[in-house]
Amino acid sequence: MRRKNLRKKIIDAAIKLFAKKGFYETTVDDIAKAAKIAKGTAYLYFKDKPSLYISVIEEHFVTAMEYLQKIHKEDLTSTEMLQRTADEWINYMVKFKSSFPMFSIENINLTRRIMKAIKPIIFIRIEEMITLIAQIIEDGIKKKEFRKVNPRLAALYFLNTIRTGFFAQFFMPGMSVEKNATLELFFNGLKKRR
Amino acid sequence: MRRKNLRKKIIDAAIKLFAKKGFYETTVDDIAKAAKIAKGTAYLYFKDKPSLYISVIEEHFVTAMEYLQKIHKEDLTSTEMLQRTADEWINYMVKFKSSFPMFSIENINLTRRIMKAIKPIIFIRIEEMITLIAQIIEDGIKKKEFRKVNPRLAALYFLNTIRTGFFAQFFMPGMSVEKNATLELFFNGLKKRR
Amino acid sequence: MRRKNLRKKIIDAAIKLFAKKGFYETTVDDIAKAAKIAKGTAYLYFKDKPSLYISVIEEHFVTAMEYLQKIHKEDLTSTEMLQRTADEWINYMVKFKSSFPMFSIENINLTRRIMKAIKPIIFIRIEEMITLIAQIIEDGIKKKEFRKVNPRLAALYFLNTIRTGFFAQFFMPGMSVEKNATLELFFNGLKKRR
Amino acid sequence: MRRKNLRKKIIDAAIKLFAKKGFYETTVDDIAKAAKIAKGTAYLYFKDKPSLYISVIEEHFVTAMEYLQKIHKEDLTSTEMLQRTADEWINYMVKFKSSFPMFSIENINLTRRIMKAIKPIIFIRIEEMITLIAQIIEDGIKKKEFRKVNPRLAALYFLNTIRTGFFAQFFMPGMSVEKNATLELFFNGLKKRR
DNA sequence: CATGAATGAGGCTTCATTCAT
């Protein structure tokens, strides 16, 4: 091994590019250049371009899950947990200028050989995330913090809430929106009570 | 009028393919075959592939806006209006097995020559939709149906709620989720009151 | 169809190159240049490089079989028929500076995806040729021109004899060998009679 | 001596692979793996892949020539000598499932950098073999065992006879052909005497 | 207007060869 952690270097370069330009607009050459390796080197670490893409996504999810699990262990109310999760996550996405891992959901109805390999992996990962968040919500219901709702549906909804928070940057001129306005909607709903 | 017909035929064929396979996996050849025209003909009606894609999205948005405006004119409470909108929309997306127009938002941070052309157009259209929905929400606030929130943010949030409803199909085993469970969350929030 | 018989033009260019340099050393680009077409054009007529190669071989065999069948119909003794066949064939090979179709036999124990497609086709063709020649030999046996031998084996042997005649050019300095010396050996054997 | 060992190990691995898959389908990596050495090591013993290939062929020829010379020294009639030679050789080829050294002749009209290096070496070796066999034949002629024929041509023809024997395996269904049927044809020819 | 054959730039991948350890 002449250079070390080349795998990581490649993934790091690839994350940025895939996040910025997507699968098709990112060439293996781009990645190689960004990672300062020769094109062929990428193929020592990854079977092909889709495999590299999958690895990148996996990396993203692993990082995300670590966040979640860490928060999960802290001594917080369920509300605070979701709050913290959303905060960290949005920061992360803003840092990468990409809601990359969320995006992956969209690939759901892409077809053909390439995406077929990617789909099952993403599914599993999103399932994991949903399950973890659903647990937080279930706890919240037990503790009477939350209403009685379908926890898995609420979890999925939560993920989309985060996404909305991210997109708000683009569509709310001036970004005057207080960071937690979206989450406030998530917690309290649109309707006036009573 | 011959002209109009062919243009429509191409767009109709393209909508299905783009919705199913996305921009990159759909070839101009595919579209031409599906529309039963010669490949070259597509270039008589659209400058290039991105232009065709944009036109397809435009078509989608126009259709969507027509829905919205029709609903807007009906004599309904604001809540009912949003309800109706969500219903119709989800039906539409399920029919196409694609949340295509929503998806386009994700392209936000795709770059390079191709997407650069698409971005501003989508922005404008999404702006239009947000504005229209924000109006409904603003009315609702005035009528004390809704709490005092940022109407534009709530509108963006509403769009994402619809999206969640669509994705719930994939992640809620058995699809036992009542159709409006997501919307219920949107209206009433997660938290227990008082 | 802007240009006509492009398929033939490609095959003609490919025959020369494959015959001269073999499958691997001949690039699709070489062929395209020789045929004065764009690289991509070759793929309009042939699925991939192996397919093109197969077509080239087929072409060769078809030509060869036509020779054989024409001769077969003439009013000649069996000996004359074989003589004529050998003559024409060697001329043909010399013209192409290649014993290409014969060569193909050697591919018999090449493996891997590419050659696996080629093998069965060559087998069938060689079988056809052997069958036709075996018939001539069988007739010759009936007419007491030839000894009682296994006709199919003799046919295969005949093919190899032609090959020898061709190679003699390279190994017999001065090419002083009378053209039919090899065939004479084939007919009369090495051994002194009685 | 370590040196000698490794060199031999590489050649032994390479013979099998080249014989089975040919020059292009065999990668240096394949060979290294089969020889249980590092890829780079191969380059300590052989300048490049063609050089290795040449060495492999040389090895083949040397082995073959040793056979021949041993037989040549035995006290046999010329007919028996050729018989023995053919027997041993076909066994050898069957063992390797390849008429590898013979095949090399075909490369005659392969060109380009790689084959240009191989050609002259094969030529010389085949020349040697032809010369040795031609001598046997010349002796046979002197001893009135054989007819008066061009000994070198007969020798080349003999090599091809062996080849035919090898190919008979593939084209003679059931392989019922007695092993020496081909040789019988070589000795006695196709034609009926008188 | 409509066609579809032809083009060729550009992407992915392989693999012989090098070279720091």
Place this chain on the structure above:
DNA sequence: TATGAATGAAGCCTCATTCAT
């Protein structure tokens, strides 16, 4: 010596776009 990670040239193939008919 021996290693095997790294290199990058070169090949195959796809597909958006053009243009003669």
